[in-house]
Amino acid sequence: MKRILVTGGGGFVGSHLAIALKQHNENCQVLALDNLRRRGSEWILPRLAAHGVEFMHGDIRNASDLAEVGPVDLLLECAAEPSVHTGYGGSPAYVLESNLLGLIHCLEYLRQNGGKLLFLSTSRVYPIAPLRALPLQEDASRLFLPPQASGEGWSATGIAETFPLQGSRSLYGATKLSAELLIAEYAELYQLPATVLRCGVIAGPWQMGKVDQGVFVLWMARHLYQGKLSYSGFGGQGKQVRDFLHIDDLSDLIQLQLAATEKWDSTPLNAGGGVQNTLSLCELSALATQVTGCPLPLGSQPETRAADIPYYVTDHARLTSRCGWRPQRSVATLAEDVVRWLVDYRAQLEPLLRA
Numbered sequence: 417m418k419r420i421l422v423t424g425g426g427g428f429v430g431s432h433l434a435i436a437l438k439q440h441n442e443n444c445q446v447l448a449l450d451n452l453r454r455r456g457s458e459w460i461l462p463r464l465a466a467h468g469v470e471f472m473h474g475d476i477r478n479a480s481d482l483a484e485v486g487p488v489d490l491l492l493e494c495a496a497e498p499s500v501h502t503g504y505g506g507s508p509a510y511v512l513e514s515n516l517l518g519l520i521h522c523l524e525y526l527r528q529n530g531g532k533l534l535f536l537s538t539s540r541v542y543p544i545a546p547l548r549a550l551p552l553q554e555d556a557s558r559l560f561l562p563p564q565a566s567g568e569g570w571s572a573t574g575i576a577e578t579f580p581l582q583g584s585r586s587l588y589g590a591t592k593l594s595a596e597l598l599i600a601e602y603a604e605l606y607q608l609p610a611t612v613l614r615c616g617v618i619a620g621p622w623q624m625g626k627v628d629q630g631v632f633v634l635w636m637a638r639h640l641y642q643g644k645l646s647y648s649g650f651g652g653q654g655k656q657v658r659d660f661l662h663i664d665d666l667s668d669l670i671q672l673q674l675a676a677t678e679k680w681d682s683t684p685l686n687a688g689g690g691v692q693n694t695l696s697l698c699e700l701s702a703l704a705t706q707v708t709g710c711p712l713p714l715g716s717q718p719e720t721r722a723a724d725i726p727y728y729v730t731d732h733a734r735l736t737s738r739c740g741w742r743p744q745r746s747v748a749t750l751a752e753d754v755v756r757w758l759v760d761y762r763a764q765l766e767p768l769l770r771a
């Protein structure tokens with residue numbers, strides 16, 4: 417590939433993947449386009465430059481910003497409003513315009529100029545009510561699914577692509593599912609080569625963790641910098657569970673996919689840390705205390721917000737059977753990598769992540 421465009425290239429995932437793509441394809445021009453809406457993205461620009469990634473200020477809501485880029489061989493679409501809580505009690509305009517209209521502009525840009533699409537979708541396409549209805553049990557530190565239990569699209573190894581899709585899933589999830597459907601149409605109608613990854617929670621250094629997105633980094637930062645934290649939702653006990661994917665494992669997956677683009681189809685595939693890499697919030701606190709050496713008393717907010725889910729673990733068996741990929745890095749490694757970064761860049765990061 418000679419030219420690659422990463423939209424949302426100033427964000428956590430986009431910047432990491434842009435740098436990794438440049439490192440693996442030295443002679444390729446890698447462009448990162450971003451509207452710099454995300455808090456802290458300005459810290460990422462010198463890092464992009466140091467790795468030979470070219471930055472373009474632009475907004476995917478404007479088709480003309482994409483047209484200015486000129487043809488590329490690959491568009492890696494990582495620009496989004498990524499909060500699942502967006503639009504509840506407020507305007508849905510930004511999430512709809514960026515995540516959906518922006519994606520339509522990306523598709524049109526590729527239809528007109530050629531080039532492949534790699535799209536980052538989300539596990540939040542799976543609807544909220546059926547996830548809440550899973551027969552979860554509870555022990556001292558977490559919720560869990562009984563080992564022998566299973567149902568349509570779920571088992572103790574997680575949520576598979578066959579999980580039913582009926583029901584509300586948040587505006588964020590709805591924009592991503594709509595995007596998946598449009599990508600399938602462009603793939604069929606215009607032979608647009610595309611691949612879609614439905615990612616679970618991703619984490620790693622350079623993620624500017626917030627309460628509603630980037631929980632792993634937020635937990636490590638608030639422990640290290642002694643900020644405030646609360647368990648929120650589902651009684652405020654911190655027993656809700658997620659699997660965590662190290663950003664380097666996602667990067668490895670994308671290198672694998674780029675090495676075999678002839679095998680691409682637009683069928684969405686689950687990508688996540690999987691059942692080996694799960695933590696409840698209580699367990700995340702224990703891990704953060706252990707790795708930072710800084711215990712933190714946590715508050716409790718029992719109220720559950722409309723888009724909260726108690727449990728999500730990625731079943732990535734379909735992806736593993738297609739290309740052999742599986743996560744290589746544990747949550748302990750992830751914690752060490754994140755805390756090392758928080759220590760090394762404390763002067764910049766503490767004002768941003770401690771509050």
Ligand SMILES: NC(=O)c1ccc[n+]([C@@H]2O[C@H](COP(=O)([O-])OP(=O)(O)OC[C@H]3O[C@@H](n4cnc5c(N)ncnc54)[C@H](O)[C@@H]3O)[C@@H](O)[C@H]2O)c1
Nearest residue numbers: 424426427428429450451453454475476495496615617618
């Ligand atoms: N981080 C995760 O856990 C996770 C999980 C599943 C899927 N994803 C998906 O991965 C992608 C990247 O997420 P992230 O975690 O890096 O989020 P992020 O907020 O760190 O990065 C998103 C970037 O997109 C930019 N952006 C937003 N709207 C834009 C627009 N209209 N035009 C141009 N740039 C715009 C932001 O400024 C930001 O730099 C998103 O599509 C997200 O839905 C992330």
